[in-house]
Amino acid sequence: MNDFEVHTSSGTKRPTHPLPQLEQVELKGMLDWLSAYGADAQGGVTRLLYDQAWCKAQHALAEKMQEKGLAPEFDQSGNLYGTLHGRGMGSGTGMEEAPIVTGSHIDTVVHGGKYDGAYGVVAGVLALEYLQKHFGAPKRTLEVVSLCEEEGSRFPFAYWGSRSITGVSGLEDVQHLKDQEGITFAQAIRDAGFGPNSSYRTASHTYGAFIELHIEQGQILERLGHSIGIVSDIVGQKRFSITVSGEANHAGTTPMSWRKDALAGAAEMITAVRNIALEAGEPLVATVGRITADPGVGNVVASRAVFSLDIRHIRQESIDRCWHNMLQEFSRIAAEQQLGLNWEEHLSVTPIPMNDQITSDIRDICEVEQLSYIHMPSGAGHDSQIFQPACPTAMIFVPSHDGISHNPLEYTAEEDLMKGFRVLVQLLYKYGYGS
Template identity: 90%
Template structure:
């Protein structure tokens, strides 16, 4: 689906002075409120899929949506929708048009910031409240979604919210996965009150369009002095767990040359990851962010080591070539050190271009409101890349101070938050209230 079928009349566009009382929107205040759910001792936010903080946050958001005149509803995956119903059905068909949807994800990384994901959710709720209060019932249904999960921080699987909505993945694919405490995905979803026996509707849903407002999580906008980033495409990525198996033995009596040291082998492989990525050149990036070793005793040679691997690029062939080069290096190292090598792919997402019509409309709004903007790719993965293959999708970025994200120091100035919010309101007005 490449053509965007929503076209607003000229009367559906309005200049900035026609946005009454916009300055009264309490965007930062609601972000601060949401960050109390999962606030941790490190000064950040830890809100993982189906944990207690996550459950409290989603249910508090459902109450907030209702207070602001939206109709809240959960699906079986735990995605939360706030709906502003339109008054128009499909032309002559007697069926409701698919809604125009905005939103982002509610989960965080461990010790994350208060803006990643949450900004798009909060902005969506407040945008629909603002439009309802100042312009009444839309012609086309508008909806905000608080996606249950995007980060992959608790279970080794990312984009569960958007994947379950689009049908890209089902519970049968992930129910066996375990978190670091040994709790399975199936247990966690049930304990949180969701899943196929929860009484909530299925996650599968059809969108007319999806628009995601998000902090950049990088330094480009800040360094170049732009207020808005219009995302042109989102990088593809692959994520793996690499397992190296050796032989546990005494640290004092086993000569170095006779060891089958799984951790030493893994360390050499991790060094190879960096070398291969540097040789490939920008914009390819490869990251090892987690390493574990067994038995994990200081005077025992490691029998098993596991490390994560994340590879990203805007071209799929570059990702595939890099992975093959790394796998070849891993295999060589394992053979040289008499180690066993296993690997499991947890995620494979192709690079995705955003919808040209919506991005053109975003550009027109920025020009109308005299907001400095730039077209740019996203180096981070987002739910928008899951939605774009099934519905027209676009992303709007606002600056991140010093490019810091996934960190308690994550920060975007309120002025920048409001500029992105203004663009979102204009866009939703165009698509929801236009003819």
Template identity: 50%
Template sequence: MLELGLLTDTNKKETLLAYFEQEAELWLNWLASFTRGGEPGVTRLLYTKEWLAAQRALEGKMTELGLVPSFDEIGNLYGKIKGVQETAPSIITGSHIDTVVQGGKYDGAYGIVAGLLAIDYLQRTYGQPVRSLEVVSLCEEEGSRFPMAYWGSGSVVGKRSFAQIDSLQDEEGISFREAMADCGFGEGAGAPARRADMAAYIEVHIEQGAVLEREGLSLGVVEAIAGQRRLKFTIGGESNHAGTTPMHMRRDALEGTSAMIGLLRQEAVRLGPPLVATVGRLQVLPNVVNVVPGKVEFTVDARHADGQQLDAFCRWTVDAFERIAAERGLDFACEEWFREEPVPMNERLKKELDDICRELAIPSKRMVSGAGHDGQMFHHSCPTALLFVPSRGGISHSPDEYTSPKELAIGIMALAKLLYKLGYEGELL
């Protein structure tokens, strides 16, 4: 095996990349086999038989690699290499094992595979680290089976609790607690999920967007996970006959809404990245071909890495939409129904990743994550970093999700280098 300290040697770097390429592809295909049968893509929902089989299989793989595996009470799986400083907080890497329905094989799984390959390489090359290194296969992030996201990471940092799941059921009426118990987990069934012994959390993930691919870059060092605001607008007009109501006499709720949506896009484009704004749901009443629409309900999802700028944009949106409604004699109502603050990643870890990209001649950029990730939970308890590899066409949550083996390998190599600095050189955060 090669030493990370010699990765500036082009030949050695290419040899290690080829190794990670081959292994990552094999591991991801293996993990993708744990899926609900008869469907395209990968379907591995929390506390299903496919989910349990995948976690148990990963437990076996960890043992084979010389890691010490352990489950906590909710089903998060850790694989650990003890450091010389046994009582020092651990450096943790990983991601989530669950998927959306008919998702891809990279979302979540890649972060787990990357962690296993990086730590296996480091252990075989350098032996025991100074600080303990751990890979975590988090039990859940997506919220695909039960109406609760970040159950795995949220429980680790105390943002999720058993009290929050008491009334939750899936679409078949199976309770959260029942599904968990069927897999052998539950309150007191293992080590507590809450941890206070984490020195850092580093997650490698597919971008789920097209920025890196379009800019020809190999890695994205995430500055922050964007904050979100979700607004619901209700625009009231007057339903009337489409043939007998003159244009100047209409109170057309849909026409007013169309003007609002057009202005929203115009302003978001003017302000530019990292702001994004989306009208994702629109309901028109009575929704009949020959009737002037009398009522429209629609949503706006706005995201930005700066909470103050996000709030300013949302205030502008409400004021602008209300003005458009007033000009047309339309009724107007607005409700904010979801708010999540931006989560900055750790400055020291971002700088380390920037340095690694320069050392290894990896083309990269700082960027904002518009999607949520487990890192936004870990941020509450320890220094956190998030690293992106490109996604072909920006496609994710789909069987068509794809990242090339070489791009996967570059992410693993950067992760290994960071884990070496933190775990073997013992650099403190």
């Protein structure tokens, strides 16, 4: 659904009212406050879906939303909404239009940074507080969502928050999944106080539009000297677990040529991943970020090896061709070394273009605010690619210092954070308060 209509006076690029005292917003302070939930000794943040740090952070955010004048509400998945109710102005039917929603996710990778996801959530809360304080109730309901999960760091399933909201996935699709400690998704959601037996409403929710403010997690904006990235489209992804099966045997008495070494076979396959990706050329990327071996003993030939595989590109046909070539090579290696080969696909997301009208409005705001901007694709996956098929969606990027992300050194200067915040506030003002 790409048509997007808001009742605004779109003939002017300037908001009806100036935005006073915007520089006084305590954006960095609230980011620092949120980063304390899950702070680790390495200086990073670890908040995994439904773990203790995650639960404390999400409930603390609910209290913060209430303090800021928003109406907080959880759903059964653990997504948290803070609503600034509109005055009920519908589209001639007497019914309230679906809300304009901003936000992002609060879960992190292990030892991650404090800006990824959290920036969009904090900025959304403070944007709605600011608008209510200076302009009162909007004509159209505005909402911020703190999505429960995006990263896929605890369970081998990403975008659970946005997938559950849009109806793309339900608990039946994920309840059997296990984390590295053997805890099932069904147990984790229940222990966190959510799930179908909780008192919260179902996750299904209709948005009029979704706008995600996010750090770039790359070097393009900083290297090219731009303040704002207007996302044109988001890469597609495939994620797999590849299992290689061999035969455990004595490391000293088993000749090399007689071995069925699962770890050696996996190593050759991983090398093939890199070679095939390099041959395909940019912007295709392929990553093996995790590998485990059984029995995991130094003097025993490995009987089993499991490695992850992540493939990304802005064109679906390139992703599919790369995976086909890799699977052919994996099969050849397994056959030559007398190994078993199995694979499981955990994620398949097609490349998604962002909404033309909203991105055009973002561009207009940047020009009025005299902010340097570029249109650019996102090489990282985001919840916006899940929302776009369900509602008009757009993303706004701000620079990441040295392009570092998923790392305690992740950093964006306060000045850059505020520039992105200004764009978000202007956009929400246009859609929520426009005549």
